[in-house]
Amino acid sequence: xxxxxxxxxxxxxxxxxxxxxxxxxxxxxxxxxxxxxxxxxxxxxxxxxxxxxxxxxxxxxxxxxxxxxxxxxxxxxxxxxxxxxxxxxxxxxxxxxxxxxxxxxxxxxxxxxxxxxxxx
Numbered sequence: 001x002x003x004x005x006x007x008x009x010x011x012x013x014x015x016x017x018x019x020x021x022x023x024x025x026x027x028x029x030x031x032x033x034x035x036x037x038x039x040x041x042x043x044x045x046x047x048x049x050x051x052x053x054x055x056x057x058x059x060x061x062x063x064x065x066x067x068x069x070x071x072x073x074x075x076x077x078x079x080x081x082x083x084x085x086x087x088x089x090x091x092x093x094x095x096x097x098x099x100x101x102x103x104x105x106x107x108x109x110x111x112x113x114x115x116x117x118x119x120x
Contacts, residue, residue: 003107004110012035040091042091043065046089051082058076062085071085074098
């Protein structure tokens with residue numbers, strides 16, 4: 001991930017099928033620093049996320065097909081049924097522990113690239 005001032009290396013789990021996307025980070029009680037989950041939708045589309053059954057507060061970043069972050073929901077409320085979406089279609093969503101965007105000065109317009117994928 002590149003910001004205006006730095007490169008950030010993350011290890012992510014990939015949710016690239018319907019079952020994995022539906023489960024997401026539900027029921028997870030911890031998320032290691034510098035890790036997250038990438039929801040890859042394989043195409044630009046309207047995407048709607050929520051925090052149902054997710055006990056962690058998360059930062060949720062919506063990413064277009066160029067890898068640009070177009071919307072960030074910081075500190076998403078655990079367990080909330082609020083629908084969270086970007087103002088336009090996205091290719092992917094990256095979820096990380098709450099406060100990550102603020103700590104690393106991640107902003108709309110930053111880009112996501114060179115992600116190291118895990119087998120979890």
